[in-house]
Amino acid sequence: MAKERWASRVGLVLAMAGNAVGLGNFLRFPAQAAKNGGGAFLIPYLVALVVLGLPLIWVEWAMGRFGGQKGHHSTPGIFQSFSKNPLWKYFGVMGLWSCLVIAAFYLYIETWTLAYAGYSLVGGFTGEKATNPGEFFGSLTGERDYHLFAFSWWGMILFMLCISLNVYILSRGLAKGIEIVSKIGMPLLIIFAAILAVRGIFITPDPDDPQGAVQPALDGLNFIWEPRFESLKDPSVWLAAAGQIFFTLSIGMGSIHCYASYLRETDDVALTGATAGWTNEFCEVILGGTILIPIAVAYLGLPEVVNRTEGGSGFSLGFMVFPTLFNKWGAFAPVAGFMWFGLLFFAAITSSLAMGQPLMGFLQEEFGLNRDKAALAFGLCLLPLALPVALMHGNTFFDEFDFWAGTFMLVVFALGEAILFAWVFGMDLGWKEMTNGAELAIPRIFFFIIKYVTPVFLLVILLGFTFLPKSGWNAYVEAFTNGTPAPAWEWSGDGMIGKLLHVDVEETRESKLKNFQSKLTNVALNATDREKRVADLNKRIADLDTQSNLRDYERDAKKLTLNAERKGLIDAGKLTPSQRDARTQELIAERRLAEEFYERLPMWRDLDRLVMVGAYAFFSILVFVAWRKRASKGHSP
Template identity: 70%
Template sequence: MSGEPKREQWASRIGLVLAMAGNAVGLGNFLRFPAQAVKNGGGAFLIPYMVAFLVLGLPLMWIEWTMGRYGGQFGHHSTPGIFDSMGKRRFWKYFGIFGLWSNLIIAAFYLYIESWCMAYAGYSLMNGFKETSPEKYFDWLTGHTPNSILAISPVGMIFFAACIIINIAILSRGLARGIEIVSKIGMPVLILFATLLAIRGLMITPESDPHAVESALVGLNYVWEPKFDSLTNPSVWLAAAGQIFFTLSIGMGTMHCYSSYLRKDDDVTLNGATGAWTNEFCEVILGGSILIPIAVAYLGLAEVQQKVASGSGFGLGFNVFPTLFNHWGALAPAAGFLWFGLLFFAAITSSLAMGQPIMAFLQQEFRLSRAKSALAFAGMLLPMAIPVAIFNSQSFFDEFDFWGGTYCLVLMAVGEAVLFSWVFGVEKGWAEMMRGADLKVPRFFFWVMKYVTPTLLIVILLASTFKPSCGWDKYVQSLGTSSPEKFEWASDSMVGKLLHRDVELKPDATPEELTFDKNLKIARTADRLMMLASFAGFGALVWIAWKRRSAEERTITT
């Protein structure tokens, strides 16, 4: 078409791989994975985790790389166009809206967490946590107060605004001069920071540190020692599959976008596998060697299990870790800076990937310049991001996390797996994937992509939609007994979220708690309406873009 913007390219292969790895390596590698390992019995988690990596993670990585490169040959750099080029019906380009919408929703809250990492890194370097508790600092930074629907902090807003400006500025520089340069710097720095912390942390023993209650190796052994009895627990398998799914940033449309800038015969198999392996190294080797071993050394295994069970890896990483570093004496400020610095680099390499698909869509379909598309992305982001920063985290923050950052990613992955294997055709898809391949993928994965991966994704989607509060394993086991478990919606299921099952007050709730509950439900109604409106907005943009394409094609034909 006339007037099309100049096609961007990656400057180097290493830049592409690091950008893809940076897209996948995020906060979850260092916070969510250790928490999942603790919640699911440590070594009991690793066997299902590695199996899920082979039958879910790698196949989906190759599927997304292949789809992206294929769509890029038709001038598409975002999922609506990429899916449209592979599908046989108009439906697929509208299904591809998830690859734009999810990135906007995730960026709205992810950039807020990124700003916490920046603030915590600076405060750690000033040795601020020697006198201030992390919980108190977090409340000050976020403006959180109990039973208040508003959570406004001027300082927190400044850090949040700074992160948004930094991301927009980098994105405006383009693929090679912006995202690729940051990835080439950020990923090595992240790995260096994590390696230094892991080495120092694993040296902790009660003999060398009077504050330690046991050796850090106890925590490391807990994560790594296999426990084969986990193979019969369906909850562990679902948790492992879910972790693999989320750690690789599957179902977001970011990998489709990045790989769409490849040339027709550029490799996708070795590049895709290298990105996946880099992510696994950062998650399992580095992520598994920092948070849990250091926490166990100072708190003991039982207390760490209790803290994770009642909270999350985020709580342990932000509200407990800064205090533990105080035991390192003069090294405490540097250790805190390294920890939150690596989290910041993990976050920014991922957040940049969230903006690129939306900008690529605006550039390609509406002929906006790079700078104008960056500003347009900022204009879309701010109305979603501001409520995240000024309302209690149980409203916009948690809702965006669940719907945009969890549930809809699985939904999109189901769609893309079906599109690749059953609509486009796995035979045609396999041939496309293997063209120019530097890594000859075993034929075993052909059948995995056709049957195992789509089936497993559908199981994960259904299990997360219709989940009982007691868990699927206990519910199924109880069906053959005289007292079967009553089916009640789990608070973290899709249906449970719709019904606000995660906002259930005790019978003796105070008036303040009742008022907060009422306000929270109002806020959640507002944020769901905003999400629906933004999805409809993207739908309108896709409709307009394809109308323009049709008109231009008719003009060229005549």
């Protein structure tokens, strides 16, 4: 069997950059920057890039190349080649497991981008008969509020096609598959993004066009880049910035190791690794930061965008709002929609291929499968995880896979590899390995950063994320520094322990039921009480003007929410008695559904976790069998 190699250095860099550049560059980064202090978020972000991102990129490239020299192309073998302790290969299983679990939901999003791109191109979101993007999404996924199961024939067919496309490209191999896709996909992605960014930032309100922009797109750019240095004191901002660096560079997944394992012993990893990393930053900060928020702010206004990015995700803006916004670009609208979703598709597919290659490499090297069979095996292993993602509500398998494999375990994996490389293997040998064949002189300070700062930083992120309290770390830091009483301890639904205990489900359930109760009360109110409540809301809106601690856009965002509540109250008062009864019955039925949904959700989530544990056990058994085979053939581990 001929050993696979990359055909060209540019191809390798584009494949690695494609692995890193994903949906998060265009959807998550701008929303995170907007949520965490705008320009000031970029300071911890760049600090994290230097002490966490670049060091881990070099570590993973060096580990991959080193393991590759011993015939290993996946993390179980690569990790084992760094230590005599046999347990490291079982820790390395995480690199196969994460890739497969993440691919299960990531490919589903990739399917959406494909569907949206095609539908945009045929003009489905433009013109008088334009489809509502929310309805399109519902039709594509078959998902309905408070229903555990979902099904859409055409969505499922498209999903299977998308999986097949990935399997086919993987079966073509590194040079003829992944590298060609990256060489086509990455330049197109950058061209599409640049066109949208340039077109976007020149949007200005036109007094003759009341349906057009409401404020200049530059206000959106200002919103992202305006330095708000007070947010630097908030530990959550530092955690968010480190988290973003982590996810954007695809660190802690095993895919970088795998790609680097196809290098030769003397091939450079320092320059190629840094090039891939900086290309990702170019796509994220310069391109990603110039599309989503500026265009959305231009057409929706800053307050609406602030409300929509409150959770730190740009998903709602990107998929539910953008197709409608492009509608305002006239004849260019279908092409703009195609470019937006097309670039998201290229970002997604170059990443999903990187998730498939480690398992391919593992099956090829350990079980002697040829490329076609290994690619097919990847598809078959993917199905048991991907089907539940598509057939169930997003709050079940999709969210659980995203949290555990796509978020939490990445940090665990990176911490483990940092310790293995710098402390078990030894930093002196590690440094020698990293700089072997280097065409870029890595500053010596990175020796100490990798040995001390990176593991400590990772440990802080892991602990901060695991034990995240409901009131946030900042409340406790302030209480400690000011000598004031700390808030009572409660787990946050966003932290690991909170998630494990289903705190997030309980929080969402309470909030939804409260919302239903409020709607029911609004419908049932008599005229006098309704007037009282409207007056109360008017007072709250007026009071916002006196709150000096709020920035203008924060005040406007809160006003927008209160105005929507007031409108709901007034509209409910216009209902006839029979309409009121019907609305009440409708709300009661919906609330019952919601109650049942949130009662059953923890059980389904526990089942998802069992599936993930089962998948880990399955790969561990495969690794055990593979090493038994190696031992019986007299191969070294």
